[in-house]
Amino acid sequence: MAVSNPTLPRKRKRGILGKIIKPILILLILFCLMLGVSFFFQVSEVRVTGNTFYTDEQIIEASGIHEGDNLVFLSFGPVTLRLMSQLPYVDEVTVTRRAPATVVISVVESSPTAVIRSNDQWYVLGRNCRVLGRTDDAGAATLIEIKGLTPLKPSVGSKLATEKSEESKLEYLTDLLGQLARLGMDKQVATIDLSAISNVSFEYMGRFKVLLGQRQRLEYKLELLETVVGTKTGGERGTIDLSSDGVAHFIPEN
Numbered sequence: 001m002a003v004s005n006p007t008l009p010r011k012r013k014r015g016i017l018g019k020i021i022k023p024i025l026i027l028l029i030l031f032c033l034m035l036g037v038s039f040f041f042q043v044s045e046v047r048v049t050g051n052t053f054y055t056d057e058q059i060i061e062a063s064g065i066h067e068g069d070n071l072v073f074l075s076f077g078p079v080t081l082r083l084m085s086q087l088p089y090v091d092e093v094t095v096t097r098r099a100p101a102t103v104v105i106s107v108v109e110s111s112p113t114a115v116i117r118s119n120d121q122w123y124v125l126g127r128n129c130r131v132l133g134r135t136d137d138a139g140a141a142t143l144i145e146i147k148g149l150t151p152l153k154p155s156v157g158s159k160l161a162t163e164k165s166e167e168s169k170l171e172y173l174t175d176l177l178g179q180l181a182r183l184g185m186d187k188q189v190a191t192i193d194l195s196a197i198s199n200v201s202f203e204y205m206g207r208f209k210v211l212l213g214q215r216q217r218l219e220y221k222l223e224l225l226e227t228v229v230g231t232k233t234g235g236e237r238g239t240i241d242l243s244s245d246g247v248a249h250f251i252p253e254n
Contacts, residue, residue, distance in 0.1 A: 041071040044101040053089045053109050062086040063095075065103055074103070083107070088132045088157040113177055113186055114144040116160070118151040127181040129160045129174045144186065144202075148195030149173065169194045172215045176200070179219050183226070199243055205229065207236070213243025224248050 046065050048056040063079050076095040083093050083105075092108035110126030115135060117123075122140040124132045131154050135143075149169050152161040162170050173194060180186040190203040200212045208229065212221055221242040228240055228248045241249040 042101060043067050043069045043071055043074070043103055045103070047098075047102060047104045048107070049104065050107045051109060054087055054107075059083065059087065059090075059105060059107065063105055065105075071097060071101060071103070079105075085157060088130065089126075091126060091128065091130070111181075112143055113181060114146050114192070115140040116146040116149065116151055116154075118154050123151065123154045123156075123160075125160060125177070127177040127186070129170065129177065131156050131158055131160055144177075144189045145191045146173065147191055147193045169197055172197065172200060175215060175218055176202075176212075179222055183222055185222065185226070204240075207232075207238075209239045211239065211241045211243050213245075217245065220246075 043065060044067060046060050046063070046067070048059045051059055062083050064082055065074065065079060079095050080093045083090050089109045090107050091110040094106040096104050096106070098104050110128065110130060110132055112124045112132055112135075113127045114125040115122045116125060117140075122135045122137070124135050124139070124143065125146070126132050133156055149166060150162060152163055154160060160170060173192065176192065177186065180189060185204075188205045190206065192200065192202040194200055198214055200215075202210050202212070204210050204225070210225060212218070224242060224246075225240060225248070228250060232250070236252060238250055238252040241251065
C-alpha cells in the first residue's frame with residue numbers, strides 16, 4: 001500500500017513562490033539602484049567658458065541642461081546641436097562632466113569677419129563662412145566685402161550656400177578667411193574678389209592689390225605676402241602677384 005507524502009505539495013508551493021519572488025526582488029533592487037543613481041548623480045552646477053558675445057545664462061538656456069538633471073543619462077550630442085543651431089556665433093562646443101556633479105560647457109565663438117550682399121541685404125560671415133546675422137551699410141564698411149560669389153538663400157546660423165557651379169569658390173573663400181584670421185591679417189583686408197577662381201585677389205592695407213592665383217599653397221603665399229610687405233616701408237603702392245608658385249612679383253602703381 002502506497003504512503004502519501006504531505007510535504008511534496010508544500011515544496012512545490014515554495015518552488016513556485018521562489019520563482020515569483022526572486023524576479024520581484026531583483027526588480028526592487030534595480031529600482032532602488034536607479035533611485036540612488038538619480039539622487040547622487042544630479043547636476044548641481046553648469047559652468048560656461050570661452051564666451052564673450054553670449055552671456056552664461058543665454059548659453060545655459062540654449063543647452064537645455066538644468067540643475068537636477070541626471071548626469072548618467074545626459075547626452076551631450078544633442079546639447080552641442082542645440083547650441084550650434086540656436087546661437088549663430090557659437091563656432092565650436094565641448095561639453096564635459098567635472099566631479100562631483102558639475103557640467104562645463106566650453107565654447108569657441110565666431111567673430112564677424114566678412115560681409116556678402118544678397119537681395120539688397122548685407123549678411124555677416126564668420127571665418128568659416130557661417131552666416132552670423134545681418135548688418136547695415138555702416139556695419140558692412142568695417143568688414144571684408146566678398147565679391148564675385150552669389151549666395152543661395154542665406155540663412156542665419158547656417159553655413160553660406162551657393163549654386164553647385166560656385167562651390168569651389170566657396171571652398172576657396174572658407175580656406176582664405178581662415179588663413180587670414182589665423183595669421184592676424186584679416187583686419188587689413190578690404191575686399192576679396194572671387195570672380196576668377198584661377199586668380200583670386202584682395203585689397204590689402206589700403207595700398208596693395210594681391211593676386212593669389214589658385215588655391216594651392218595658400219598659407220605659404222600669405223606668409224610670403226607678409227615678407228614682401230615688410231620690405232615696402234616707404235608708403236609704396238602697387239600690385240603683389242603671388243600667382244607664380246613660390247615667387248612674388250611687385251608691380252608699382254604708376
